[in-house]
Structure formats: structure tokens, C-alpha cells
Amino acid sequence: MSYTRWWQPVLVGLVVLAGVYFAAPNLFPRTTYDDNNVAQSYVPAPFLQFQVNLGLDLQGGSYRLVRVDLDDAKASYMQDVQRIGSNTLRDQGVALRAIASDTNVRFQFRDETAMLGAREILREQFPTANYTDEGAVLTVGIGDEAFEVVKQETVQSVRDTIERRIDAFGLTEPSIRIQGEDRILIEVPGVSNIDEYLEKLELSIHIVSQAGATRNPNETLFMLLPDSDRVLAAGEQPVRYLIERQECVNGADIQGTGVDAERGIAVTFTLNSRGTKDFANCTRDNIGERLAIVLDGEVISAPNVNEAINTGAVQITGGFEFTEAKTLATLLGTGSLAAEVESIEERVVGPGLGAESIRSGAIACLVAMGLVLVFMAASYGLLGLMANVALVVNLVLLLGLLSLFGATLTLPGIAGIVLTVGMAVDANVLVFERVREEARAGLDPGDSVASGYGAAFSTILDANLTTVIAAILLAAFGTGPIQGFAITLTMGILTSMFTALLLTRLLINLWLDGFRPLKLPI
Amino acid sequence: MFPLIRLFPQNSNIDFLGLRRITLVLSLVLILGSVGMFLTRGLNLGIDFKGGLLFDLRFSETIAIDTVKEDLTALGFGTPEVQAFGSDRDAKVVFATPNAPTEDEEIAQVTAIKQAVRGLYPPKLDGEDLELAQAAATEGDIEFVNGSVEYRRVENVGSKISGELAQKGALATALALLAIAAYIWFRFEWQFAIAALLALSHDVITTIGLFSVFQFTFDLPTVAAILTIAGYSINDTVVVFDRAREEMRRYNERPVMEVLNIALNRTLSRTLMTSVTTLLALLALFAFGPLVIRDFTIALMWGVVIGTYSSLFFATPLLVVMGLSARAFDKKIVDDDEDDYAAQLAASVTQIDDDEIRARVRTDGGEDRPIEAEMIFPDDPDNDGPVQGGRRRVRKTKKKRPLGRK
Numbered sequence: 001m002s003y004t005r006w007w008q009p010v011l012v013g014l015v016v017l018a019g020v021y022f023a024a025p026n027l028f029p030r031t032t033y034d035d036n037n038v039a040q041s042y043v044p045a046p047f048l049q050f051q052v053n054l055g056l057d058l059q060g061g062s063y064r065l066v067r068v069d070l071d072d073a074k075a076s077y078m079q080d081v082q083r084i085g086s087n088t089l090r091d092q093g094v095a096l097r098a099i100a101s102d103t104n105v106r107f108q109f110r111d112e113t114a115m116l117g118a119r120e121i122l123r124e125q126f127p128t129a130n131y132t133d134e135g136a137v138l139t140v141g142i143g144d145e146a147f148e149v150v151k152q153e154t155v156q157s158v159r160d161t162i163e164r165r166i167d168a169f170g171l172t173e174p175s176i177r178i179q180g181e182d183r184i185l186i187e188v189p190g191v192s193n194i195d196e197y198l199e200k201l202e203l204s205i206h207i208v209s210q211a212g213a214t215r216n217p218n219e220t221l222f223m224l225l226p227d228s229d230r231v232l233a234a235g236e237q238p239v240r241y242l243i244e245r246q247e248c249v250n251g252a253d254i255q256g257t258g259v260d261a262e263r264g265i266a267v268t269f270t271l272n273s274r275g276t277k278d279f280a281n282c283t284r285d286n287i288g289e290r291l292a293i294v295l296d297g298e299v300i301s302a303p304n305v306n307e308a309i310n311t312g313a314v315q316i317t318g319g320f321e322f323t324e325a326k327t328l329a330t331l332l333g334t335g336s337l338a339a340e341v342e343s344i345e346e347r348v349v350g351p352g353l354g355a356e357s358i359r360s361g362a363i364a365c366l367v368a369m370g371l372v373l374v375f376m377a378a379s380y381g382l383l384g385l386m387a388n389v390a391l392v393v394n395l396v397l398l399l400g401l402l403s404l405f406g407a408t409l410t411l412p413g414i415a416g417i418v419l420t421v422g423m424a425v426d427a428n429v430l431v432f433e434r435v436r437e438e439a440r441a442g443l444d445p446g447d448s449v450a451s452g453y454g455a456a457f458s459t460i461l462d463a464n465l466t467t468v469i470a471a472i473l474l475a476a477f478g479t480g481p482i483q484g485f486a487i488t489l490t491m492g493i494l495t496s497m498f499t500a501l502l503l504t505r506l507l508i509n510l511w512l513d514g515f516r517p518l519k520l521p522i
Numbered sequence: 523m524f525p526l527i528r529l530f531p532q533n534s535n536i537d538f539l540g541l542r543r544i545t546l547v548l549s550l551v552l553i554l555g556s557v558g559m560f561l562t563r564g565l566n567l568g569i570d571f572k573g574g575l576l577f578d579l580r581f582s583e584t585i586a587i588d589t590v591k592e593d594l595t596a597l598g599f600g601t602p603e604v605q606a607f608g609s610d611r612d613a614k615v616v617f618a619t620p621n622a623p624t625e626d627e628e629i630a631q632v633t634a635i636k637q638a639v640r641g642l643y644p645p646k647l648d649g650e651d652l653e654l655a656q657a658a659a660t661e662g663d664i665e666f667v668n669g670s671v672e673y674r675r676v677e678n679v680g681s682k683i684s685g686e687l688a689q690k691g692a693l694a695t696a697l698a699l700l701a702i703a704a705y706i707w708f709r710f711e712w713q714f715a716i717a718a719l720l721a722l723s724h725d726v727i728t729t730i731g732l733f734s735v736f737q738f739t740f741d742l743p744t745v746a747a748i749l750t751i752a753g754y755s756i757n758d759t760v761v762v763f764d765r766a767r768e769e770m771r772r773y774n775e776r777p778v779m780e781v782l783n784i785a786l787n788r789t790l791s792r793t794l795m796t797s798v799t800t801l802l803a804l805l806a807l808f809a810f811g812p813l814v815i816r817d818f819t820i821a822l823m824w825g826v827v828i829g830t831y832s833s834l835f836f837a838t839p840l841l842v843v844m845g846l847s848a849r850a851f852d853k854k855i856v857d858d859d860e861d862d863y864a865a866q867l868a869a870s871v872t873q874i875d876d877d878e879i880r881a882r883v884r885t886d887g888g889e890d891r892p893i894e895a896e897m898i899f900p901d902d903p904d905n906d907g908p909v910q911g912g913r914r915r916v917r918k919t920k921k922k923r924p925l926g927r928k
Contacts, residue, residue, distance in 0.1 A: 060649060065683065169654060190650035192673060195633070261662060322662030323655065342629045344680040351649040353578065353674040357812040368806035372799045379795065412743055415807060415815055419750065419822065422803030423757075426796040430761065433792040459764040463757040466705055470698045470753035474746055477694035482746045489750065 003446060003509035012506050015498065016393055022400035025051050050403040055410035055484050058358050060351035061189035066198060066341040068182045073154040073339040074142055075102040081129065081140050085122050094118050104141040111136050151181065157338040159184050164334040165197045184341070192348050196327055200296050202336040203251035205314070206243040207282065208290040208302060241299050243292045248282030249275045255312075257333040259325045266317045267329045276312030284308035361414035368421045369395070376425055380432050381521045386507040387428040390499035394424050397495040402488065410484030420492030426463070427500030430456045435520065445520045446512055453505055460501065464493050538786045539779040542839035549724055549836045556731020563734050568741030569677060571691070573619035573684040575632055577639060578675035582646075584610045597638045599631070608813050612674075615639075619681045632678055644669030675814070691745040698749050699723065702756050706763075713846045714763050718756060721837035725755045725828050732824050743818040751825025754800070758793060758833040765789045766838065778847055782838055790834075797830045 028051075056063050082100035085107070089096055096118065097108045107122075109115040115138050119131055122138075128146035132139045142150065159176055166174045166188060175187040188194055253275025260266045271279055283291075283305050293301040293316055301316045320328070372391065376384040398417065402409060435452030443451060467489070474486035511517075569576050579590075590613050591604040599617060607614035620631035646669045647655050659666035679687070699722050707715035726748055733740050766785035773781050801823060808819045 171650060192645070192647075192651050192676070195636075259662075265662075322664055323658040326658050326662065342626065343632075343678065344625075344629070345683045346676065346678040348673070348676040350672055350674045352580070352672055353814075357814065360810055360812045364807045364809075364811035367810055368803035371802040371806060375799060375802060411812060411815055412746060412818065415811070415818060415822075418803050418807045418811070419800070422800035423754070423796070425799050426757070429792050429795045429799070433789075433795070436791075437788070459761050462709055462764060463760045466702050466756040466760055467753035469701045469705060470749045470756075473694050473698040473701065474749050477690045477697075478742070478746065482742055485743075485746050485750075489753075 003449075003512045004506065008502075008506055009510070012502055016397070016503070019393070019397035019400035019495075022050050022404045023396050026399055026403060050406070052399065052402045053406055053408040054354075054358070055408045055413065055481060056187055056189060056347070056354075057349050057411045057481050058354045058409060058414075059189050060192075060349050060354035061187065062191050062194045063345075063347040064186045064188075064194060064198070064343060065179070065345035066184050066186065067344050068155050068158050068184065069340040069342060070151055070154070070182055071102060073150055074147065076339065077142055077146070077150050078102065078105050078140075081105045081122075081126055084125060085140070088125060089118050089121060092121065094121075104139050107138045107140065109136045109138065154338045155182060155184065158341060161335055161337050162186060162197055162341075165331055166194075168330050168334050169197075183344075190351065192350055195343075196331065198337075198341050198343065199331070200337045200340045201251070201328075201331055202296055203254070203332060204247040204294050205249050205279070205282075206247050206292045206294060207286050208292045209242045209244055241292050241302060243294070243299070248291070249279045251332065251336045253278070254332060254335075257329040259322070259329050260315065261322060264317050265320045265322050265325045266315045267320065267325050267332070268313065268315050269329070269332060271312035271314065273312075276310070279312060279314070280308055280310045357411050357414070361411065361418075365395075365414065365418050365421065368418045372421055372425060376428075382511070383432055383435070383504075383508065383521070386504050386511070387425055387432070387500075389507060390428065390504045391421065391424055393503060394492075394495050394499040395421070397499065398488070398492050401491050401495060407487050407491070408484050409488070410481040412481050412485035413488040416485045416488035416492065420489065420496060424492065424496035424500070427456075427460045427496060428504055430460055430463075431500070431504070439520045445517050448520060449505075449508055449512065453501070457501070460497065464497055468493055534787045534790050536787060536790070537783060538834055539783050539839060539842060541835065542842060545835035546839055546843070549832070552728050552731070553724060556727045556734065559731050559734040563737075565730070565734055565740040566737040568739040568744075569616060569679045569684070570741040571684050571688045573679050573681040575617040575619075575635055576675065576677040577613075577615040577673065578607060579613050579615060579643060580609075580672040580674050581611045581613070581643075582670040585613060587613060590615070593642060594639070597635070597642060599635045599638065619684075625680065625682060628681060632680075636676075636678070643671035646670055646672045648672070687742060691742065695726065695745065695748060695752075698752055699726070702752065706756075706760070710763060710767065711846070713841055713844045714767075716844065717837045717840040718759050718763070720840055721759055721832045722752050722755060724832050724836055725751055725825065728828055729821060729824060733821070738817045738820060741817075743815060744821055747818050747821035747825065750822060751829060754825055755829030755832060758796070758829050759837045761792065762786060762789050762833050762838060766841070779842055782841060786834060786838060793830060793833065797826055800826050 078100050082098045082105045085105065086096065086098045089107075094114055094117065095110055096114075099106045099108075107115070107118065109118060112135055115133055115136050119133065119138055122129070122140060123131065126140070126146070128143050128149065130141040130143040130146075132141070155178055159178055162184065163174065163176050166176070166186075171188055171191055173189060175185075177185045179185050186194065186198075249271060253271050254269045255272045255275075257267065257269040260268045286305050287307060288305065290302050290304050292299045293303075293314075303317075369391070373388045376387050376391070378384070380387065395417070398420065401407075431452050434456045435448045438448035438451045438455075439445070471486045471490040471493070475483050475490070478486060587604055587606055591602070594604065594615060595601045599620070602618075603614075603616040605614050606612065617635055620628055620635070622628035622631055652668070655668075656666050699719060702722060703715050703719035706718045729748055729751055730740075732738075733744065738744075762785060765788060766782055769781045769785045769788075770778075773784070804819055804823045804826065808816065808823065811819060
């Protein structure tokens, strides 16, 4: 009588081979990128390019969770209502005054009839906004429906802009995902500081009003030169500018950007045709006045207007350092964020620490393996050696499975693998202890093995399923690194059940068939 | 082959349940002590749950922690926690979340702290950062000077997120415990489910107690460790319970404590083997693994120890406390191949007077089958032992034959 069927070694062999096939690419150096940013791989052609993804905590990089400021998005929506609404109404000959706040716009008309007419015109433009009227005053707010749309568009637009910015610097494989309704998760490998990609960079150019005296008191802003040594000489007080709310031109009309280092370092940009026309008009009408170039609420430069500028070429000089100017120019070229973002969670790992973690994690894993291998061989002899084969194969299968699914290996994930090494032998221990009992009860080797596996099976299943339950909850609630731990733990349980229940059993049965022992060496 | 090491008893006969008063009280003391520590001393929460700004800095030369602390305090953002971390060139710096009236201001302050620290200790760029900076410097034809301090880790968790993380962590733990208990209830009797749930809570609470006593940093990985401990501990408990149920069905006439003792003794060798292999692996991780996850490893090691303890001395005695009775189990026709050894062990555990057995055998089975005597349960007159034993005897005699020929 034979203990093995012909298909058993074939099946188990195929699975093990598949594991080796998918795990093997990890032995080769990681994918790198050539000058044209095309992936170069060291993995030889016969192997598919499956490699375990390394989490940011292992390869180094930035993890950042930001919240999009929806109040800011609301405020820009209200500004749109004010600007587009006023222009449309004026084009139709309706006289009005409009005052925008962060939450609504108040349109003041000559009388109620004018208001009612204007309301219909505005409704066509902004069908989802909220309209309340009182006499000749119409207040337009953002309705729930409009807010919902604005929210989605803003968050999507912010995400896309951040992606464009990161791409503009040629950084490798960033991952930028929207989470929940107003959060964006940004992961950039290999980079330790991404603060500059997250600035709003809203640029506009205004006319500086004469000190104190304004043309229209309702349409002016105070802006300060930033309190930074880039613009101010040491000891100099920040300068306060009174500028017109109405802008000559804004960042949306920027076409191309660059850095000019001819006379001092300047950020340069060219405007599109609309911007060129607006800027030409603005400068022509205000010769002798000053312009304020405003970036995110601060005047970064305030040049005098000496002549009309018709070329659409603008230069910002402001005591920049070259690198800084270069970065700003690149970022301005990608446009401003649709709303401000706030960092609420940041985790950065330097490349040095990541490499060290991989190294020490690998050493710990090998030492753990060594200890467990010796202990198992010493305790169970020949059967222990078979369990050891299973343990090594288990690690290969686990690596293969992680590679196949493109799972991300994190630092806690490495801990999960080490833990798997310790716990993987559990199934074999359960079986072997049972086999021992059977053998001592006088069963022959074949029967003891069969009976041991049979009796231990449901226990192994129960014990592993409960661990999987805990791991699944970890995966569901955890963030990045912890999910990595849960994934390796779960996959480790799957592969260890395969090796303990099928592989070792096959090895033992083959041995029983080959040697026909009268007594188990256990 | 070589002689096998028998670290653990093959044929142990420990009266675990006899110790139940002591061990249950001990567990109760551990639980109450942990709760007490938690309430009085609290946990050393990491920035994951408390919020704050953390830097792992590696300087180019040996530093004095006090100097670093003074320099950082001089920045004017309060006094950070500074501690040595690994070598004498490494410092771990934690700034508490700034007390700001709004989240916006809090974020602005955190950014200010980051900039100030980067100004004080210019970062040493590496990898892609370095390439970018060098490329820009080359383009602008200026000299690139790298900083000297390696920013190995920077973490910043806002106060709102830290609250969310704490909530999620607590929810995950509670759900995991309940889900595991539900699974046990589905697979076992209700007493087992409750005992398992209590044992799990015991392990989780004492782990929290350990973190409170030693003031280890309690952060997200710790929650992962606790859930893993729960998984490991239940693994252990399930093995014992599975065996307990099996023995209950086999000896459903016997006192429950006796049957549970049998189950514990028979799984003892396995319980200890698995604990040792897992501890060996974790020991390797503790000694050689990354420093960042050392507290995590300690939690796991503790979990293995407490999980093993609770399966043996807490979960199983609880079954007795809840009045589990072997009679509740239908006597299953168990595989008689196993029954032989089981009966021997049962006999040795109860130490029945040989004469009494012989007396029963005489009345039951007649004098020509004395070999069956060992397999009869003294307190069960209806026992069908002799019939079950028949097959086994044949096999035994088969094996003895070669010896007999010599």
C-alpha cells in the first residue's frame, strides 16, 4: 500500500515552483529609472518583474494626509458669483453694487424690480445657489447642492494640481488619493519634504492705491510684505500696502514660467493672450503707480509702472536664491491649488533609516529562522527536519504571494514575517504531538501519521481562523504600515497552513513509502 | 538520528485545575493592578494618540542630549522631550501639539516649529532630495552645501487625527475581541465563548498594564501588537478548548475538572513548544531588529507569555467556574485507536485501586479477558470498553510477536 497518490507530489511541487518563480525576482536589485524616467530592471527576462513593494517606512519617503479647506473653496465660489454675476448684469445694463463675503454675496440694486430681473439672470448662471431677497437687496449664498459640487470639484482639482506639481519635479511614483470627502493622502517615495508642493500659490497682480486714499473704499485690501529676510533687509519693518481688491491679472493666465539670472535672480512668466491684454490695459492706465505682486496674501514684490507692458512678460525680483526661484517658477507653472490645504498627519522616513530597517529586519528574520530550525530538529528529529523544509518553503511562498499581489512590505510587516516564522511551526507541532500520542498508543507509523493529521486538522483550522479574524480587523482599521503587518500576517497564515498540512504530510508519506519504517523516530 | 531533546514532559500529570483558586485570584490581581495603574499612572501615549511633532535626528558627531534640549528650547516653542535613541549621535525629539484655539493655528505653529528646527539643524539631504538640490544648484551655477544632520524620521500628527486614530484603535480592538468570541460561540458551546472573551480581555488589559508600569510608548503599532496578542492567545486557547471538548465527549461521565486536566496535560507539550518557537523568533527580532519597533516586539513577547498563561490558568478554570459539565456532551463514539492511551492516562490520573477494577472485571467480563481491565472506567458500569478494546489487542499482539521469537 502506498501513502501517496501520484498527483499529490505534482500539485504540491507546482505550488512550490510557482512560489519560487514569483519570489525569485526579489533577489535582484530593485527597479531603477534611467534619465528619461523609463523603468530599468535588473530582473532577467525569464522572470516576470514581480517584486515586493517596499512601504515608505522601508524605502524612505513622505506620507502626508492633508485636509482641503472647504471654507476656502466656498469663499472662492462666492468670489466667482460676485465677479461673473456683476459682469453679466453690467453687460445687460443693470446698475448694482456687489459685496462678497466668505459665505455670501450681497447685490444691491436700484429698486425691487431691478432685483427681481437680476435674480432670474443670476439663477441661469448659478442654478444651484441659494437666493434670498429683501427689497432691493439680493443675497446669494451657496446652496447644499452647489456646495456638494464645489466640494467634489475642488478636492479633485487640488489632487490633480498636487500630482502635476510632483510630476513637474520628476519624482518617482507618487501616490495621491482622495480619502473621505475632504482629505487627500499623498505618498512620495524618496523625498523628505513636500511642504512646498502643498502651498496654494495663488498669484495676482494689483494696483497699489495711494496711501490711505482709495478710489473705492469697499474694494481695497491691506496686504503686508512678508516678515522674511528674503524681501526685507535686517531690521527693516514690514511695509503695509493698501491695494485694490480688483486684480489686473491673476495666476490663471500664466502660460510659461522660468528663471532669469541675468541681473539678480528673477522668476519670470509669460501671460496668455487674455492676460497680456488685461495687463497691458492695467499698466497703461496706471503709469507712475506701483504694482503689488501678491502671492498667497503677501506682497512679494512692488515694482513701479514706468510704461505700458504689452508683451505679457512679467518678472518678479525679490532677493530670491536660485534654487528657491527655480522651485517657485516650476510650481507657478502648474497653477494654484483650488483651495488651501492643511497638513493633518505627516510621516517622513529618511532613506538611511529605511535601508537600515530592511537590513536589521532581514538579519532578525534569518536569526529567527536559524533558532527555530535548530529547535525543531532537536525536538522532533527527522520529522522536525521535514517541518524545517516546510518552514523555509513557507517563507519562499510568503514572499512569492506578496510579490504576486504587489502587496506592500512595511516595517511592522517584517515583524509580521518574523512572527510567522515562529508561529508557522505551530501547525506542525500540533500534528507531531498528536502523532507522538498515537505512536505511543501503539499504532504503526502510517496509521499514527494519518490519525495525527486527521485529529489535528479542525484544531488547526479553528486556531488559524481566529488569528485571521484579528488580522482582517487590523487591515480594516489600520493605516499604511499596520495594514502591511496585517497583510503579511494573513498571508503567512495561509502559506503556513499549506506547508504544514500538505507539504510536510507529503514529505512524511514519501518517506514512509520509501523506507517502510517500523517505528517513528519521534 | 541524534537523541531528541525532550524539553517538555511527554506524560505530564499536572493538576492545573487544582490550582484554579490561586491562579484565578492571581489573574484578578493582575487585571485590577493593570486597571489601577492605567487610572493612576496612565499611559505614555505616543504622538499617534496624543498628537505632536517627532524628529529622529542623527548628528555627524557625538552630542549631549542636554545641549540639544537647550538649543531646541531656545527656539521658543516650549520644552521638547529629548532622549537618546540608539547611538550617542542620535536623539529623539518630541514637541507636544501646540495649544492653539483653532486647528488652522495649530497647523501653522507646527509648520513654524518644523522650519525653526530645520534652520537650527540644517538637514543632510540624501537620495532623491539630494539629486534635486544638486541639479538645481548646477543649473544656477552655485555651490551646493549639504547640511550635517540626518532627519531619519519626522512625524507630525494633528490633534484631530490623533483623536480619530485612538477611536479607531479602540474600536478595532473591541470588534476583534467580539468577532473572535462570536466565532468561538459558533464553533463551541457558550461557556467556551465567554471564557475565551474573558481570557482575551485579560490578555489585553494586562498588556495595557505592562505599558503603564514601564511607561513604554503606546502608539499605533502597540494596538497592532495587542490585536496580534489576541490572535495568538485565542489560537492557544482554541487548541486547549478543542481538546477539552474532545475529552468531554470521550469521558462524559467523569468530573469536569478531571477531564479538563487531561486536556491541558495532553496539549501542554504543544503549548510550550509553540510558545518557545514564537518567543525565539521574537527574541531575534528584539535583539537584531530595527530599534523603531522594539516596544512593539516587547508587547508581542509579553503577549506570548500572558497568552500561554491565560489559556492554561485562566480560560480553562473559567469553564469550571461557569459550571460546564461533561455530562452536557453527547458521548461520541470516539476513534478507538486513541481511546487506549486515553484510558491509560485517565486511569493513572484517578489512581483507581487495582483490586476494585479486578472485582468489576470479574463481574462484567469473565476471567478470560484480564487484559481489558485497564480500559474499564470504574464509575461507569455500562462501559463498553471490552468491545472497543478488541481490535487493539489484536494489533498489540501482532507487534509483540517478533520480540517473542527472540
